[in-house]
Structures are given as C-alpha cells and as structure tokens.
Amino acid sequence: MTARLEPNMTDISRSGCPINLSLEVLGDKWSLLIIRDMMFGNRRHFRELLTKSEEGISSNILADRLKTLLDEGIITREDDPTHKQKGIYSLTEQGIELLPVLAQMAAWGYKYLPVSEELGIRARLLSEGGPKLWAEFMDELRENHLGTKRRKRTGPSVGERLQAAYDSVVQRK
Amino acid sequence: MTARLEPNMTDISRSGCPINLSLEVLGDKWSLLIIRDMMFGNRRHFRELLTKSEEGISSNILADRLKTLLDEGIITREDDPTHKQKGIYSLTEQGIELLPVLAQMAAWGYKYLPVSEELGIRARLLSEGGPKLWAEFMDELRENHLGTKRRKRTGPSVGERLQAAYDSVVQRK
DNA sequence: CAAACTGATTGCGATTTGCAACTGGTTGTA
DNA sequence: TACAACCAGTTGCAAATCGCAATCAGTTTG
Incomplete structure (x- = not known):
C-alpha cells in the first residue's frame, strides 16, 4: 500500500507487551488468513492466495500483507524455477509456530x-x-x-x- | 464509532471459516488488548481501561470496542451500585475462553x-x-x-x- | 504473434483511526 | 451549598487505511 518510510523496523511500538507486539504484527483482518491458507490450503503463490481463498482478498492488500510478513520474518519468498515471474512463499519456523x-x-x-x-x-x-x-x-x-x-x-x-x-x-x- | 444500522448481527460475513469469523470479531489492534486488561489487570470500569493501559487507547475507540464486545456476547455490563455512573464490565464464559x-x-x-x-x-x-x-x-x-x-x-x-x-x-x- | 497468466501497482472513494475538546451528569470536600 | 474532581462516554475533524477496479509490464502458452 503506502510505502513505509524505512525499509522495515523503526516502527515505534505502543508497548513491550507480548500480546500487544503480536497484535501490532498480526492484528488485522487479513494477515492470519493468509497464514491459514498457506498452512491448511498449501497456497504458495500470489495467485493462489489471491483467487483460491474463501474471503476474496484484493491484490493490493495481499501484496502489502505479504511484504509485511516478509519483513517480520514470518514468511520467505524465493523464485519459482519453473516460471520466471512466480515466487514461492514459504513459512518460516516463526510462521509455523x-x-x-x-x-x-x-x-x-x-x-x-x-x-x-x-x-x-x-x-x-x-x-x-x-x-x-x-x-x-x-x-x-x-x-x-x-x-x-x-x-x-x-x-x-x-x-x-x-x-x-x-x-x-x-x-x- | 459509526453506529451500526442494526443493533447487531446482519453483518454479512466473508466466510463461515472459524478463523475468519473470529478475526471479524477480534481482528483489530485493540479488542484483544481490552480483554487482556480485563483478564490480567482486572480492569472493570471504563476509566480503568482508558487510563491504566500500557498502550493508551483513546476514549472513542474504547467505547466503540466495548459496544462491539457487548454485542458479540464476549463481555457484559452492569451498573456499579456504589456509583450511579459507573458501569462494571465483566467477561462472559465466551470471553473467558x-x-x-x-x-x-x-x-x-x-x-x-x-x-x-x-x-x-x-x-x-x-x-x-x-x-x-x-x-x-x-x-x-x-x-x-x-x-x-x-x-x-x-x-x-x-x-x-x-x-x-x-x-x-x-x-x- | 496473440491470448492468457504472472506478480504486482495505481487511482480513488469509502471507511476507520486517533487526537483533542467537549457534554451531561455524579461524587467528594470545604 | 458551592465547587472541583471524577464518571462514562460523544463529537469534530484530519490523517491513515481499506477495498474495489483498472492497469501494468514481463512470461508463458497455444
């Protein structure tokens, strides 16, 4: 969505409470649904996440959330060897947990x-x-x-x- | 914030997935913090929730979220017998869980x-x-x-x- | 070469957020 | 009884975010 001023971090947090910090990362209506689809639906590509979800996320929101999840170390992205444009998103250990x-x-x-x-x-x-x-x-x-x-x-x-x-x-x- | 057209319900949901439905109720940056303060900080009055929280919620957001949590059956509100204006918020079984x-x-x-x-x-x-x-x-x-x-x-x-x-x-x- | 598909980006109106001030009432104190 | 402090919210408004639709440029398929 809007580009963040700094690549990542430096976002001042409201408090050092673990629940608060978790909510600052995941406290919206889409992030955990993306994680859900990656876990239970084995969606690994942008298009899969975009079109095969029950709820119909829009592409700009999806792109923004994937970026955030990447920055937070919850997912990773690598190139798909079978298609130069496709990326494969994977959960990190942090995401799996x-x-x-x-x-x-x-x-x-x-x-x-x-x-x-x-x-x-x-x-x-x-x-x-x-x-x-x-x-x-x-x-x-x-x-x-x-x-x-x-x-x-x-x-x-x-x-x-x-x-x-x-x-x-x-x-x- | 904005008054809902109907007292409650009738909000069309994006899907019948339990995770999605939970997120539609709790998927924001404040609702679970209010629950947290009621659980761990034993905050039961509006002012307590407003001023004694780490994160500094603003009063309009707090009022709005309490209303939603009431509508959803996660908390209840009763009058405080010691003070005509005070309300006491309590968790329901659903909230406790x-x-x-x-x-x-x-x-x-x-x-x-x-x-x-x-x-x-x-x-x-x-x-x-x-x-x-x-x-x-x-x-x-x-x-x-x-x-x-x-x-x-x-x-x-x-x-x-x-x-x-x-x-x-x-x-x- | 054209159509379809890829991961996104952009424009824009509607909604939500968050700060500050304020309202109408109650309680405690002198 | 006057008055300050306290109570649960409400209101106005600017800024940020959301979400839909259209678009984009590169890639693969037919």
Whole structure:
C-alpha cells in the first residue's frame, strides 16, 4: 500500500507487551488468513492466495500483507524455477509456530460463532487432536516449507486427513 | 464509532471459516488488548481501561470496542451500585475462553518479538504453566466475572502469582 | 504473434483511526 | 451549598487505511 518510510523496523511500538507486539504484527483482518491458507490450503503463490481463498482478498492488500510478513520474518519468498515471474512463499519456523494461535482461535470460533459445517470440520479435528496433533502438523509444515528431512511416516499426514475430512463433508452435502 | 444500522448481527460475513469469523470479531489492534486488561489487570470500569493501559487507547475507540464486545456476547455490563455512573464490565464464559488464544499469542510474541522484561514475565509463566495453569486461571476468572462459587483455595491464586512475578521484576529494576 | 497468466501497482472513494475538546451528569470536600 | 474532581462516554475533524477496479509490464502458452 503506502510505502513505509524505512525499509522495515523503526516502527515505534505502543508497548513491550507480548500480546500487544503480536497484535501490532498480526492484528488485522487479513494477515492470519493468509497464514491459514498457506498452512491448511498449501497456497504458495500470489495467485493462489489471491483467487483460491474463501474471503476474496484484493491484490493490493495481499501484496502489502505479504511484504509485511516478509519483513517480520514470518514468511520467505524465493523464485519459482519453473516460471520466471512466480515466487514461492514459504513459512518460516516463526510462521509455523503460529499454528497454535490459529488452532485456539479456530476452536473458539467453532464453539461460539456461526461456522459453516464444511469449514468447521478442520477446526473440530484440530481441536480434538490437541497439542499433540498440532505438533505433528507443524512437523509436516517444516517438511514442506523448510525442507526439513522427512521423518518416517505411517499412514496419511495430518494435512491429508484434514483435507479428506473436508472433502468428505463437501461430498455429503 | 459509526453506529451500526442494526443493533447487531446482519453483518454479512466473508466466510463461515472459524478463523475468519473470529478475526471479524477480534481482528483489530485493540479488542484483544481490552480483554487482556480485563483478564490480567482486572480492569472493570471504563476509566480503568482508558487510563491504566500500557498502550493508551483513546476514549472513542474504547467505547466503540466495548459496544462491539457487548454485542458479540464476549463481555457484559452492569451498573456499579456504589456509583450511579459507573458501569462494571465483566467477561462472559465466551470471553473467558479467549484466554488460550491470548496465552498462545503471548507465548509466540514472547519467543519472537522484542518483549520488555517486566511485561514478558507473565507470558513466560503462563507458557510454562501450560493448559493446566490456564484452566486454573480461567476458573478464577469465572469466580471474579461470573460469580461462580469459590472453590477451595490453597495458596495464592494464579492471578496473584502473575502479579507478584511482575511486581518482583519491576522492583528489581 | 496473440491470448492468457504472472506478480504486482495505481487511482480513488469509502471507511476507520486517533487526537483533542467537549457534554451531561455524579461524587467528594470545604 | 458551592465547587472541583471524577464518571462514562460523544463529537469534530484530519490523517491513515481499506477495498474495489483498472492497469501494468514481463512470461508463458497455444
């Protein structure tokens, strides 16, 4: 959007409270949705994030948020070798560790807000799975986004299970 | 700020995703800070929330957010019997159950952002205490905000322990 | 070579933010 | 009873942000 005066940082913060600092980075209506789509929808390109999201973010907002998330070290960007213009966005460890925040937020929303059935199923499974399932999913994210060595795998991944559950609900309706 | 056309609801939502719905309610830079101050600072009056917060919210924003949080069922307001003008704001069960969200957000901020020592100590203790400590603290919040029957208590409450830790760091500096 | 696709950028009106001043009322004190 | 201090907000206004639509320049596909 508006170019920031300095490349990054130097933004004076309102306080050194961890919650406040987190909100200064993520406290808007889009940033965490972008993280969500990268985590659960495996969206890695600008176009994917732009067009395949439920909520319909506009391109200038998306570009601005991606820039901020880059500056904050929550995501990285690298060139896609198959296409000179495409960039591949990846979560950093810092970004991956936002999963528990998203999981708690999803659990709260699932319990108290008018969540649609198909979009609620992931929240339910994630909530029921608890921190152990979150850790497993975060390991998978490390594989996909950080290129961490693949561990032994028995059965479908958490990501696959969440997707399968979603598909199954959509199918049934 | 701007009066909503209808008392509440009827705001069309971007999607039925639990994370999106949560962000539509809480996705701004102030709402969760107000919740935080009610939870950890035991701020219950307008003036307390206005003047005793680290970040310095302005009165119109505070009034607007309190209205929204009321509409959403996250807090309630009752008259203070000791003062005809004072209102007492309390968390609902729905509001109290935002604690895990705040705790995860605090833990993430504590790990990755330039948190001040005195304001980080609560985050550290809360993170180390884990879900078990959160549940204990939520029970205390139910006592203080919902008037739930007081359970047997051994030693200082979680709230007191967090406050004592904060005071101790401030003292030492 | 043209159409479609890529990651963005720009213009612009509508909305939201945030500061400061202010309102109408209540309480404490002399 | 006068008066200052305190209470919960409200109002005005300028600045910043949001969000839609159009556009852009380079890349790939047919």
